[in-house]
Structures are given as structure tokens and as C-alpha cells.
Amino acid sequence: MHATNTLAEADRLMTLCNSCRYCEGLCAVFPAMEMRREFLDGDLNYLANLCHSCGACYHDCQFSPPHEFNMNVPKVMAQVRAESYAAYAWPSAFAPMFEKNGLKISLIAALSVAVFIAGFVAWHDPAALFGQHAGNFYRLMPHNTMVVIFGAAFLYAIIAMIMGIRNFWKNIGEPASTLTQGGSLWQAMKDASTLRYLDGGGVGCMNDSERPTDNRRRYHHFTFYGFMLCFASTSIATLYHYVLGKQAPYAWYDLPVLLGTIGGIGLIIGPIGLLMAKRERDPMLVDESRKGMDVAFLVMLLATSATGLALLVLRDTSAMGLLLSAHLGVVFALFVSMPYGKFVHGIYRFLALVRYAKEKRMIESGEAGTA
Amino acid sequence: MVDFSKRYDVLVIGGGNAALCAAISAAREGASVLVLEAAPKFYRGGNTRHTRNMRCAHDAATDTLSGPYSEEEFFDDLLRVTGGNTNEDLARMMIHESKDMLDWIVQQGVRFQPSLGGTLSLGRTNSFFLGGGRAMLNALYLTAEDLGVAIAYEAEVIGLDVENGMFLGAKVKRPEGETYVRAGALVTASGGFEANKEWLEESWGPAAKNFLIRGTRFNRGTVLKMLGAAGVDQIGDPTQCHAVAIDARAPEYDGGIITRLDCVVFGVVVNKHCERFYDEGEDVWPKRYAIWGRLVAGQPDQIAYIIFDASSLELFMPSCFPPIKADSIRELAGKLELDADALEKTLGEFNAAVKPGTFDHTQLDDCRTQGLAIEKTHWARKIEKAPFYAYPVRPGITFTYLGVRVNHQSRMMMADGKPSANMFAAGEIMAGNVLGKGYAAGIGMTIGSVFGRIAGREAATNARN
Structure with a gap:
């Protein structure tokens, strides 16, 4: 009846939860659950991606282990989520990327860095790699080459993720028209950008124990907004280059450098904080088999910002060549691995929030069957 | 420490x-x-x-x-x-x-x-x-x-x-x-x-x-x-305790809220001899759920079965175990290990006694039986639309x-x-x-x-x- 044992277990849990409903005020998952009486695979994938893994329902549940009903919603939802990422992957031949994801991502990253080093050496006199270029990256790699390589990698990532989105939307059985509802999109943006449902219903998430903390939300904000600032920095630099004809390197007070520096610092603090929170997390809530994927993504983000900041600080020294290789290698690896790693959690969760925004309006207007 | x-x-x-x-x-x-x-x-x-x-x-x-x-x-x-x-x-x-x-x-x-x-x-x-x-x-x-x-x-x-x-x-x-x-x-x-x-x-x-x-x-x-x-x-x-009728498949302790059943008013309740023993439609459920533990405790082996049909399945809150389902009353009796003839007889008599009325589960409606030793005074509808369902129930003690x-x-x-x-x-x-x-x-x-x-x-x- 269900595609996997994990989905069958999620069905069992949701059926039990639906006959209790004590947790309905904690997050979006339970009100969405109450709109249903039976749980198909698509429903469960939707609910799992709606779950922010705050852990509150585990500590609030009178039936969590060691109770014989063995209700562990956050863990099972994490497992369903991870399985769903693989199921939606495009091309589907790459779905196994999600198995032993941590190892594969590190291999891709190491390989990318190595290729950039080798490329620079092959292109130039090996000495150029260790020469001083006064912060001028384009001496090692012409701007247009950089744009072609990274544009292609980025475009590939975007296409692969759009195909994943299609698969997700079809699987949960939501009409495409929902994605054009401005109200639902706006609500989802607000819910996602504030991590509204990572707060255990108001007090904070329950990570290492039933004592709530807001650390994960805080560090996720550092990470997400750090990433967005870095993205903005790159976008503005591109505009500088093509629209204003202003070439890098830019001074420390110029917008791309400022945004990149602030974002980079966020992208150092955030991933470190999240890695620490992950280490402290109650083992009962952790899907051990997918821990590598989470860690790999955080480490990749951390490596991106660390190499980027190091490059900024040391761009006038002879270390620039190696640092540039390392930074470009890591960023390249980040792009190409995006559709096959933890990055996709943000996309599917956002989409689940769009659907939930629509369903929430139905609940509030009394249109929904509340079983 | x-x-x-x-x-x-x-x-x-x-x-x-x-x-x-x-x-x-x-x-x-x-x-x-x-x-x-x-x-x-x-x-x-x-x-x-x-x-x-x-x-x-x-x-x-x-x-x-x-x-x-x-x-x-x-x-x-x-x-x-x-x-x-x-x-x-x-x-x-x-x-x-x-x-x-x-x-x-x-x-x-x-x-x-x-x-x-x-x-x-x-x-x-x-x-x-x-x-x-x-x-x-x-x-x-x-x-x-x-x-x-x-x-x-x-x-x-x-x-x-x-x-x-x-x-x-x-x-x-x-x-x-x-x-x-x-x-x-x-x-x-x-x-x-x-x-x-x-x-x-x-x-x-x-x-x-x-x-x-x-x-x-x-x-x-x-x-x-x-x-x-x-x-x-x-x-x-x-000598007294607060008891409600809960799913008989619940664990002996700590089954909590999810073992409760809110469907008594929608069907009939029979004991192991397939006999009804109380008016299932006496009053709205929130006012009556607390008497059913004691009622079931008074039945042989402290077990009873709520029996209803497809028309009522989605009228009440779901509970932890799915109802036992069958395409006929006879088959249902088999699954419940009850005497099929006796169950058919009880339901046949019940259905024959149901008077026409306007069903409204949100209030005391006018659907009732007439002519039974134990009448069902509200929400009485013929149990005739397959599939048929049953929940076994036992007394669940809440407090003393x-x-x-x-x-x-x-x-x-x-x-x-x-x-x-x-x-x-x-x-x-x-x-x-x-x-x-x-x-x-x-x-x-x-x-x-x-x-x-x-x-x-x-x-x-x-x-x-």
C-alpha cells in the first residue's frame, strides 16, 4: 500500500496522531493532518516536508518511546523527508546520490578543488599560482571563463531543482494553480523567512531535551541570511561588471565586498552553530542514516565562506592562487551538488508551506473537512 | 543528585x-x-x-x-x-x-x-x-x-x-x-x-x-x-470509579485518549451473545460517554461490540485502531467470533423497528425504533449499507x-x-x-x-x- 516501510510507519503515526490531536497548536503539520482521514504517500511526503523538526511533539507526546505505541514523529518525518528528496531527484539516475551523501559531496568538493588547481597550473606557468596578483583574480582565470563555468553549473542546478519541484508537486497531488496564488506565496515567504514553525508552538525548539531553546532558529537565520547576502554580493558584482563596467577587485567598502563579508561571517557563525546544535541533539530524534547529508551541506557552506573570507584577507599575498582554486572549487561543488543534497530541504519545505497557506485559509473559513 | x-x-x-x-x-x-x-x-x-x-x-x-x-x-x-x-x-x-x-x-x-x-x-x-x-x-x-x-x-x-x-x-x-x-x-x-x-x-x-x-x-x-x-x-x-468504553484492543495500561470511541450513538452495541443491552441514543454523546464503561463492565466477560455501517464511518473522530470491516453481517460476526445467526437476528429486528425520521447527529433527532425491548431513542438508522464495521470495547478506568x-x-x-x-x-x-x-x-x-x-x-x- 505504501512505497516504503518508512511511509507505512509515517501512516501509522499520523493515524494515531489524528485520534489525539493534542499537538495541533505546535506547528503546521498537525492542522494539515487533521484535514485528512487517510494518508497516501503524497500526503505523507507533504506533511514530512512541512515538518521543521523542532522536536516539540516528541517531548509533548504521551506515547513517545519507551511507550509501546513508539511515537517518534520528528524522526520518522526526517526519514520520510530524506527518502522524498531521493524520490524527487532529477535525473532519477542520480537519486542514489542521497545514499552516503556526505561522502559523495566531499569527494565532489575535493575533486573540484583539485581540478581548479590543476587547471590554473596547466593554463599558466606553475609559478603564477603562487605569484602575487594584487587581488586580481582574473589574472588566473579570465572573467568570461569564470562566468561560463559557473553559469553552466548554476543553470544545471536550477534545471535539476525545477524538475524536482515538478515531481514533488505532482506527488503531493496539488494543482499547479496553487503556485500562482499570490496570497499563499506571500504567506509561505513570511513563514519560511521567520522559520515560524521551528519554535515548538512559541517557546522554541526542543533540541537536546524538553527545555526549549531558540538556538537552531537563530543559527539557521545566520546561515540563510548569510547565504542570501553572499548571493546578493555576487549578483551586484555581476551588475557592476556588465552594467557599470566596473571590474573586480573592489575596495573593502564597496557593496559587493561589504555584503560578501557580512554574509560570509553569517555563513561562518550559522553553520558552526547548527553543527553544534546537531551534535547536542537528542539522539532519539536523529535520523542517523542521513546525518552525513546534513553535515556535508553545513560543511560545504562553511567551506564556501571560510575560503571566501580567507581570499578577501589574503588576496594581496602569494596564497591567493591556491585560495582562489579552493574557493572556486568549493563553490562549484556546492552548485553542482545542490540538487542532490540537503539544500533541497529549503525548496520542498517552502513549497509545502505554500500549500499549507492555502489549506490554512480553508481551515479558517470552515471549508475543510475536519474529520 | x-x-x-x-x-x-x-x-x-x-x-x-x-x-x-x-x-x-x-x-x-x-x-x-x-x-x-x-x-x-x-x-x-x-x-x-x-x-x-x-x-x-x-x-x-x-x-x-x-x-x-x-x-x-x-x-x-x-x-x-x-x-x-x-x-x-x-x-x-x-x-x-x-x-x-x-x-x-x-x-x-x-x-x-x-x-x-x-x-x-x-x-x-x-x-x-x-x-x-x-x-x-x-x-x-x-x-x-x-x-x-x-x-x-x-x-x-x-x-x-x-x-x-x-x-x-x-x-x-x-x-x-x-x-x-x-x-x-x-x-x-x-x-x-x-x-x-x-x-x-x-x-x-x-x-x-x-x-x-x-x-x-x-x-x-x-x-x-x-x-x-x-x-x-x-x-x-x-467502590466507584470513572469508566468509559474504550477499544478492547488497547494496551492494558496507558492507552490514553486515542483509545476512546465516539461512535456508540451511530450504531448498536451488543454483548458477546449478540444482545443489545442499553439505549445507544439516549442523549448526546458528551453527556453519555461516561456511562458506557459501567454498562460494558456489567456484560459477560466485560466485552461488547459497537456495530455500524458505511453511512456512519466518517461522522466521528478517528481513533487509534481501525474498525473491523466486513461485507456482510455474517462475515462481520465471523471476524468478531460471534454467533452469526444471533447477530443477524438482532440486527434484523433492530432494522425492522427503525421508524422513518430525519437524521441529524448534531442534535437529539427524531430517528428512533419502536417495538423493541430496549429501544434506541435517537439517531436510529437501519444498519444495512455495506461495508459493515465493528469496534470491540471494554471498560477503561480513568480514575477512582x-x-x-x-x-x-x-x-x-x-x-x-x-x-x-x-x-x-x-x-x-x-x-x-x-x-x-x-x-x-x-x-x-x-x-x-x-x-x-x-x-x-x-x-x-x-x-x-
Whole structure:
């Protein structure tokens, strides 16, 4: 009846939860659950991606282990989520990327860095790699080459993720028209950008124990907004280059450098904080088999910002060549691995929030069957 | 680590809502407090784990309550459910104090939400805990810990030293061995004896073996029994317990809310001989669910079967186990291991007796049978549309009524009519003072919080003097 044992277990849990409903005020998952009486695979994938893994329902549940009903919603939802990422992957031949994801991502990253080093050496006199270029990256790699390589990698990532989105939307059985509802999109943006449902219903998430903390939300904000600032920095630099004809390197007070520096610092603090929170997390809530994927993504983000900041600080020294290789290698690896790693959690969760925004309006207007 | 050698101001026995409210309130009065919970940490809190709301009087609607609920209305409801079996003075005091409880309990970290899906009928009177009873407990425990309350789990009190109504110390069994604790005052909030089947058998006979216990296995009434032996005045009918009909497939203990079934009014209920034994449509379900435990307990082998058809399947809240399903009554009887001829006969007679009417499950409608020995007086519809469904049900015991008598200070009264020097009680162990029989949703938590808070405060004062 269900595609996997994990989905069958999620069905069992949701059926039990639906006959209790004590947790309905904690997050979006339970009100969405109450709109249903039976749980198909698509429903469960939707609910799992709606779950922010705050852990509150585990500590609030009178039936969590060691109770014989063995209700562990956050863990099972994490497992369903991870399985769903693989199921939606495009091309589907790459779905196994999600198995032993941590190892594969590190291999891709190491390989990318190595290729950039080798490329620079092959292109130039090996000495150029260790020469001083006064912060001028384009001496090692012409701007247009950089744009072609990274544009292609980025475009590939975007296409692969759009195909994943299609698969997700079809699987949960939501009409495409929902994605054009401005109200639902706006609500989802607000819910996602504030991590509204990572707060255990108001007090904070329950990570290492039933004592709530807001650390994960805080560090996720550092990470997400750090990433967005870095993205903005790159976008503005591109505009500088093509629209204003202003070439890098830019001074420390110029917008791309400022945004990149602030974002980079966020992208150092955030991933470190999240890695620490992950280490402290109650083992009962952790899907051990997918821990590598989470860690790999955080480490990749951390490596991106660390190499980027190091490059900024040391761009006038002879270390620039190696640092540039390392930074470009890591960023390249980040792009190409995006559709096959933890990055996709943000996309599917956002989409689940769009659907939930629509369903929430139905609940509030009394249109929904509340079983 | 809990220091057992220290003499505490206040010793609290129990670990549920009443116990924690007492511990917090005593600690806020400056007392040193030790809480002894017999259960391991996961099962802490007794019946509170399974609760979801409390009933408090309030003058106006709030964010989470849909309208006012006056003290007078609360008292009328209490009179109605108990049939007058209440101590009016204590009850009125509790109801008055319940008003302030809505604020006080929030100050202790408990959070409320509007009434849960499927419980709209309680939205005005009852405040629902965000995350349910265990979330409420977790909040109280965190607050108690922050106040420096010492809490020991798997610490079962096996002996009480009481001299002329004065508590001296308690013998405690822990995984590490036995130890003795002294304290200036005692608050017992250790619940009833619903999980003590030998005790239940004293009143119910061997039938009690087939009872399911909706809460934890730790509510054994040990302390209640010891208090009786120490000369504390008892109150409440020792033979009575609150019982509802729950899914017979539920575990023996701790099945909680999800084993309840709300479909009696939509079908017929038969015993193992396929005979109906009570009017399933007597009144709306919230007013009748509490009689079905006792009704099923009176049937052979304490088992019964709710039988309905496809037309009713989605009219009630889902429960934890799916109904047993069959394409014919005969097949259903086979799956239930009932006599197929007998079941067909009972349902045939029932269907033949159903009079035409306009079905409306939201109110007392005019669908009824005519000509049966036991009529179904509302919501009677022919059971004829396949597939057919059944839930096996057994009595599920929620709580017991026997307790200790207390006064306005929540202070225990001795059998000789004198107040105890330093012993207090709160929660289910003294609920019989205000709830002599019957039940109204959320009132157990009101009793626990209000008397817990008073008991803790008075015990702290008592210990200081």
C-alpha cells in the first residue's frame, strides 16, 4: 500500500496522531493532518516536508518511546523527508546520490578543488599560482571563463531543482494553480523567512531535551541570511561588471565586498552553530542514516565562506592562487551538488508551506473537512 | 543528585499537576521542597500525562476561550454531574480560585490554545493546553527545577510515619535501595488506585481483571491506603470509579485518549451473545460517554461490540485502531467470533423497528425504533449499507473516587474530626471532596491545580512555623 516501510510507519503515526490531536497548536503539520482521514504517500511526503523538526511533539507526546505505541514523529518525518528528496531527484539516475551523501559531496568538493588547481597550473606557468596578483583574480582565470563555468553549473542546478519541484508537486497531488496564488506565496515567504514553525508552538525548539531553546532558529537565520547576502554580493558584482563596467577587485567598502563579508561571517557563525546544535541533539530524534547529508551541506557552506573570507584577507599575498582554486572549487561543488543534497530541504519545505497557506485559509473559513 | 539526608520543609508525594503546583507554590513561598515521583521520568505525572484541558471560571472571552463562564454556571454544572454529591463550601471556593488559576498557571510556563479540533463543545468553558497534558507537565517541571525543587524519579513511598495526625517522615524505595526522608510538612498528590487491580477486584470481583487502565500503571493508591491506616478521614465511594468504553484492543495500561470511541450513538452495541443491552441514543454523546464503561463492565466477560455501517464511518473522530470491516453481517460476526445467526437476528429486528425520521447527529433527532425491548431513542438508522464495521470495547478506568477529607487549606482532616498538624492533599487523592461522583471535562485538572497551589502554600507556611 505504501512505497516504503518508512511511509507505512509515517501512516501509522499520523493515524494515531489524528485520534489525539493534542499537538495541533505546535506547528503546521498537525492542522494539515487533521484535514485528512487517510494518508497516501503524497500526503505523507507533504506533511514530512512541512515538518521543521523542532522536536516539540516528541517531548509533548504521551506515547513517545519507551511507550509501546513508539511515537517518534520528528524522526520518522526526517526519514520520510530524506527518502522524498531521493524520490524527487532529477535525473532519477542520480537519486542514489542521497545514499552516503556526505561522502559523495566531499569527494565532489575535493575533486573540484583539485581540478581548479590543476587547471590554473596547466593554463599558466606553475609559478603564477603562487605569484602575487594584487587581488586580481582574473589574472588566473579570465572573467568570461569564470562566468561560463559557473553559469553552466548554476543553470544545471536550477534545471535539476525545477524538475524536482515538478515531481514533488505532482506527488503531493496539488494543482499547479496553487503556485500562482499570490496570497499563499506571500504567506509561505513570511513563514519560511521567520522559520515560524521551528519554535515548538512559541517557546522554541526542543533540541537536546524538553527545555526549549531558540538556538537552531537563530543559527539557521545566520546561515540563510548569510547565504542570501553572499548571493546578493555576487549578483551586484555581476551588475557592476556588465552594467557599470566596473571590474573586480573592489575596495573593502564597496557593496559587493561589504555584503560578501557580512554574509560570509553569517555563513561562518550559522553553520558552526547548527553543527553544534546537531551534535547536542537528542539522539532519539536523529535520523542517523542521513546525518552525513546534513553535515556535508553545513560543511560545504562553511567551506564556501571560510575560503571566501580567507581570499578577501589574503588576496594581496602569494596564497591567493591556491585560495582562489579552493574557493572556486568549493563553490562549484556546492552548485553542482545542490540538487542532490540537503539544500533541497529549503525548496520542498517552502513549497509545502505554500500549500499549507492555502489549506490554512480553508481551515479558517470552515471549508475543510475536519474529520 | 537529590540529597535524601537533608530535612526538607515540604515533601510532595506524587508527580502530576497537583504535585507540581504544590511544589512550585511551596518553593515560591521560600520552602525547600522534595518531590517523590514513583514513576520513571518518562511516565512522570500520572493521569496528567493524558489530560488536555482544565475548566476554569472566567468573566469574559479570552484569546483561547470563546466566551464567559461564570462561577455560578460552573457550580451548576458541578451540581448536575455530581447529583449534589459535593462539599458546597469547598466547591465554591475552588471555583472562585479557578479564575485566578488561568493566569497563575501561565506564569508557571503552561501555555493555552483554543479548543482542539473535534472538541468545539468545550471551547467556551475549558482551557486547552498547547501540546496537551505532557507539555503542561514539562513546563511545570522546568519551572520547579528552576526554583530549586529537588525531584526524585522511581522513588516510591512505601511507609509513612504519622503520629497523632503529624507527619514525621517517609520510607522511600529507590533503585539504589531504601531510604528515609524527613520533612516539616507533607503534601500528598499521588492520585487514586485505578491501576491497582487487586483493589479494584475488592469492589468489582473478577470482572476487574478485564478492565483496561487508561492512565499509567503507577497509580496504585499505596499512599492513600497508608493515610487511611494513619487515621486520616476518608471520603468518596470506595467502590466507584470513572469508566468509559474504550477499544478492547488497547494496551492494558496507558492507552490514553486515542483509545476512546465516539461512535456508540451511530450504531448498536451488543454483548458477546449478540444482545443489545442499553439505549445507544439516549442523549448526546458528551453527556453519555461516561456511562458506557459501567454498562460494558456489567456484560459477560466485560466485552461488547459497537456495530455500524458505511453511512456512519466518517461522522466521528478517528481513533487509534481501525474498525473491523466486513461485507456482510455474517462475515462481520465471523471476524468478531460471534454467533452469526444471533447477530443477524438482532440486527434484523433492530432494522425492522427503525421508524422513518430525519437524521441529524448534531442534535437529539427524531430517528428512533419502536417495538423493541430496549429501544434506541435517537439517531436510529437501519444498519444495512455495506461495508459493515465493528469496534470491540471494554471498560477503561480513568480514575477512582475514594480519597482523603480536606478543609479549605487543603489540610487533611483526621477521622476524629481534627485537622492534621502538617499534612495536606491535592488532586485526585482528595477529588472526592468536590467530585463525589460523575465527571465534567477538565475538572480533575482544576482540582489538581487549585488545591495543589493552596496545599503548597499552606504546607510552606506550616513548615515555617
